[in-house]
Amino acid sequence: MTSTRSRLTCEQRAAATSAERRIYINAAPGSGKTTVAAERFGVLRWEPDDDLRRILALSFTRSACAELCTRIRQRWGRTALSWPHVGMTIDALHCEILTYLLRTEAVSWPGGLTELTVLDNWRGQKAARWMAESMGYRRAITLDGTAVGTRGIPVNRAGHYVGKKEDFESHLRAGRCAHEDVRHLVLASLKNAELKAIIAEFLRATTKAVIVDEVFDANELDLALVWLAAEEGLSVTVIGDPWQALYDFRGARPDLVPGMVEAGAFTTYPVSRSFRFTTDTMRTVAEKARSGAPVSLATSADIAECDVVLARKWKDLWDVADCVLPLSFGRLANQTDYYGLRWPRVLVSLGPSSGVGTGAVSRLIWPRLVG
Ligand SMILES: Nc1ncnc2c1ncn2[C@@H]1O[C@H](COP(=O)(O)OP(=O)(O)O)[C@@H](O)[C@H]1O
Numbered sequence: 001m002t003s004t005r006s007r008l009t010c011e012q013r014a015a016a017t018s019a020e021r022r023i024y025i026n027a028a029p030g031s032g033k034t035t036v037a038a039e040r041f042g043v044l045r046w047e048p049d050d051d052l053r054r055i056l057a058l059s060f061t062r063s064a065c066a067e068l069c070t071r072i073r074q075r076w077g078r079t080a081l082s083w084p085h086v087g088m089t090i091d092a093l094h095c096e097i098l099t100y101l102l103r104t105e106a107v108s109w110p111g112g113l114t115e116l117t118v119l120d121n122w123r124g125q126k127a128a129r130w131m132a133e134s135m136g137y138r139r140a141i142t143l144d145g146t147a148v149g150t151r152g153i154p155v156n157r158a159g160h161y162v163g164k165k166e167d168f169e170s171h172l173r174a175g176r177c178a179h180e181d182v183r184h185l186v187l188a189s190l191k192n193a194e195l196k197a198i199i200a201e202f203l204r205a206t207t208k209a210v211i212v213d214e215v216f217d218a219n220e221l222d223l224a225l226v227w228l229a230a231e232e233g234l235s236v237t238v239i240g241d242p243w244q245a246l247y248d249f250r251g252a253r254p255d256l257v258p259g260m261v262e263a264g265a266f267t268t269y270p271v272s273r274s275f276r277f278t279t280d281t282m283r284t285v286a287e288k289a290r291s292g293a294p295v296s297l298a299t300s301a302d303i304a305e306c307d308v309v310l311a312r313k314w315k316d317l318w319d320v321a322d323c324v325l326p327l328s329f330g331r332l333a334n335q336t337d338y339y340g341l342r343w344p345r346v347l348v349s350l351g352p353s354s355g356v357g358t359g360a361v362s363r364l365i366w367p368r369l370v371g
């Protein structure tokens with residue numbers, strides 16, 4: 001077990017070793033969120049008490065979760081993640097909760113099954129097909145009281161779905177469902193007072209502390225579970241960078257995080273030093289950009305050397321050099337507006353390496369793009 005605690009910054013150490021039960025670690029980009037999460041895992045894991053419940057480290061993608069577990073093992077040794085202590089994706093926690101509800105017969109699955117095969121999505125499954133938003137109805141899972149059932153719902157987001165009732169229900173009878181179905185059932189269970197009490201008791205009985213890395217990736221259900229854990233008296237650590245908040249991923253609701261932190265009286269620990277920005281210039285630019293001050297990375301004379309030029313406002317793009325071909329991916333419907341930040345518009349420069357006469361390409365493509 002190597003000691004890296006001495007290399008932590010003061011802010012990192014204060015966050016990782018906090019004795020508070022609800023903490024929010026507000027981290028700048030590249031400031032070591034996963035490092036602090038791994039550090040805190042061991043601090044709570046080896047707290048001198050008689051609590052035999054698990055420390056639960058949560059992240060949102062399999063790769064992020066694998067990275068978090070690797071860091072925990074590197075920092076604390078392999079026994080850090082010995083049973084019952086565990087790192088898992090939050091989707092795996094949803095599956096664990098649903099399986100508990102089925103095994104305890106609090107919720108009943110078609111055919112009385114208690115073991116499920118949970119798919120990432122329906123793509124490639126029998127009778128599943130791509131459905132666009134305009135393609136009418138698809139079959140979806142429901143919780144009717146405490147029984148799992150199905151109903152037809154409009155396709156409100158394009159994707160792979162099973163359209164027909166009998167096809168969908170035969171998947172369910174075989175124990176097959178998608179993560180989206182599990183999320184729906186757990187969220188519906190939390191809205192049922194009796195089932196919510198069972199989930200609360202499950203969390204309280206099994207888990208001493210929850211550590212959530214990248215909390216701004218959490219959706220409504222994830223945050224409801226984090227909230228429930230806090231209500232049940234578990235130690236709850238949420239770590240995130242509000243500047244890395246993306247709405248589209250798994251229905252993430254980064255806008256709900258500040259409200260939860262405030263309503264739950266989470267103690268905030270800022271972790272501000274970035275290890276991503278290694279030079280003084282990079283640090284200064286990052287600080288200016290975050291404070292909303294104008295930042296220029298290149299003079300107009302350097303523009304021809306750039307591969308990509310970013311600008312926050314469309315009107316700023318018109319004065320740049322001829323060799324820059326403007327492409328915009330901004331649309332009213334998909335713009336992220338978080339803490340006043342909007343996605344930049346993108347200018348792609350056809351630099352000398354493209355081997356194409358940039359002026360000619362601009363003249364050919366520009367009118368169509370602008371139109
Ligand atoms: N106190 C520290 N001293 C030196 N390097 C650090 C420190 N904290 C984090 N790092 C390094 O910074 C990089 C980013 O850390 P990481 O925990 O992955 O950040 P994040 O999860 O915020 O992206 C890693 O290479 C990590 O080893």
Ligand SMILES: [Mg+2]
Binds near residue numbers: 033034035
């Ligand atoms: Mg990380």
